[in-house]
Amino acid sequence: MTTTSLVEALAEIVGARHVRTALPERVTYARDGLPTHRRVPGVVVLPGSRDEVVAVVRLLAALGIPFVPRGAGTGLSGGALADDDAVLLVLTRLNRIVKIDPSNRVAVVEPGVVNVRLSAAAAPHGLQYTPDPSSQTACTIGGNVAENAGGPHCLKYGVTANHVLALEVVLADGSVVELGSPGGEPWGPDLTGLFVGSEGNFGIATRITVRLLPVPRAVRTLLADFPALRTAGEAVSAVIASGIVPAALEMMDQSCIQAVEDSVYAAGYPRDAAAVLLVELDGSREEAVAADSDTIEGILRANGARSVVGAADAKQRERLWLGRKKAFGAMGRLSRNLVVQDAVVPRSALPDVLETIGRIASSYGLTVSNVFHAGDGNLHPNISFDGRVPGLKARVDAASGEMMAACIAAGGTITGEHGVGLDKLRYMPMIFDGDSLAAMRAVRHVFDPDERVNPGKVVPVHACREWSGVRNVEWGVLAP
């Protein structure tokens, strides 16, 4: 089939205005939230219903054409980019909240529903959808499922996988399967848990059943400032060891604080602090939350906090959080390009790893800002740079690699919530051996025998024992 006839066939299914073929249109889908990867898809198609998704996927299956599912494109791993020989299947038109069942505390949504919209819809029932990625005002639940997205409040409430109960999924051949059940007990092995976080490699979730939780009746938000990054890291360990689980425990270093305070999102963070911790406690009992908050405040002070200030009201709390959640955007002021990294270390390793990251950045002459989920040990070292400067991108890549290696050496991993996508492919052999990577690839083949769904992502096929010639375009840096 020629490109023209493919486009005509797609238009037949979704309508001509939902098929994008002009280069300027396709270029708008060439990146996600990470600026270091660029792919221009061959065709972009935007189905408007589950049936249209099925029809498009069946057409592509019949033609043997690869395709890439995509939500709002806010991902940070290059995971939702398609090459020019692939069709980009954008799911933002599937944006209905199908059902909110307050009695059973579940909701059913289509994949294109924006994260924050679900909590807004559940709020009149005193409920919320808890996973809250920083991009929650733009990112979609379908994208969250693909990446197993986290967010600040996942420390207490868990990541996306902990909240997804059931899925309707369109496989690579266009068949539809139902995974999980609204009560959470699977029909057989836990294929829902397997699907969440599979980065689109196993198919397209067209209907998602999630658990809702009560909006906490009591909330306390503390801002603690520290004279040194190490001290703040040690305070994190002390809080975790106390046995009180905060809803969120976030850290920002001085570079990040300055960027936020210089932006429209200025939150009143102390500019002279080496680091601040944003700690939130919540629960159903005001007196319990207040008592736990007092305990945490004491721990923070005992571990070197210069000051600990509680949000006086909901407005101040919102301001503190807006600064944190918009920090990535604020850092855009620092330079033309920003690489948002993602790694996880054991929480007790935070002080040492933060120092190591600082040393690596210095050795490459790079500016690194840290804003991250300290309570989970989930680091986000952000490297600001100007991609137009010759050779600088290569230095950023090399520094990123060293940072990943440092996190792995500390017992950590290469991604906690952004996914592998294209960006982390080269690091996968640093944490998994050939048998483990081959097992992952074999599992993929169960869902997608021809590797047509989001090809070239997650598993670096060259590192698999059972490599059989399928390429990963960007992988190869660490090839044996």
Added chain:
Amino acid sequence: MSLVERVRALLGDDAVDVAATHDGVPRVAPASPDAVALLLGTARAEGWRVRIEGAASWLAADAPADLALTTRRLDKIPAIEPQDLSATAEAGIGCDLLRQQLADRGTWLALDPPGLAGRTLGSVVATATAGPLRQGFGSIRDHLLGVTFVTGDGRLVQSGGRVMKNVAGYDLTKLEAGSFGAFGVIVLVHLRLRAVPRADRTLVLEGSREDLAQVTDDITAAGIQPAAHELLSPALARRERWTLAVRFAGSAALVSAEEAGLGAATEGRFTALRVDEARALWTHAAECFAARPVTFRVGGLPESSDELLDLLQHQVGDEWISASPGIGAIRWGGETTADRLRRLRRTLAGLEVPLTLERAPWPVRAAVGHFGAYREGVGPLVTGLRRTFDPGEAFVVAVEGTE
């Protein structure tokens, strides 16, 4: 060379115990994950059929096989990290020993699985048998950071890690949890821990099921968030009537406030148990299930709990039931037949409620299967995954029944 001689040559004399099993199947106890891989690689080559055993206190060690692979010698705890609230344990460690060692380091695994205290960690993970604490702390998979397992053809596969968040690669850990060993022998488990709760309080209320259902609604409406909120049948609670047992665990302030909230929401009808009474209640409720030949779990929506309990009562009786009405999870134990289980599964499937057979004698397991009544398209995926991880069909696991 006989199978036993072959295995002895591979793993050493002390790895094989010919006399130990009741059905004459030689029991092999590899002492390391690598030894498990070596054994299963050989099993694949020789075409041996293998049944997986832990302490044999939960799932009966009665599946027909050429050899029984027990994880008993995989009983080490390589790491407990109180600062990180994580631990790494081999699959053959008994839950009682693990719990004690964790407590000695001020840490707690918030799991209270059914069965005897000495059940192995691997058994709990492979069968995903969570107990009443599932209400507050989630199911088995929510406590796992990663696992290492050995496939049916002897490949050692690692999934996840030992940090709190991890999306590197596909989540094979969740696939392993609750797969009853169909995809591999779990040899190593990385666990998410909590600090030992500063306060731990259990309160109980006896009454009719209808009365306690209303109390459950009151608790939910009041926003009370218990660690466990369990409806126990009279036999299980060793009381005259049904018992609603509510457990709070956490900081002293939290437990005190929640207890006060419970009192206010239920007009002070609950009675607080002493520490020894609470321990006895929960231990008995867990151990009872190991004394009955058949156990299964069903998972419905919270609002359907009453209807499901009625259905169970009608079709298989309600002597041994432990239910978490707040999340719609029910565990049933007792004596029943394969035909009744099949019928019940079909009825439940019509209500969109899965039934997972947790334990039963082999003839019942083989006939009914741990799983069944798959939704559309699930069966081929499960079959494909079994072929992937066990290409020689070495593992004797009743994933699906014969119907």
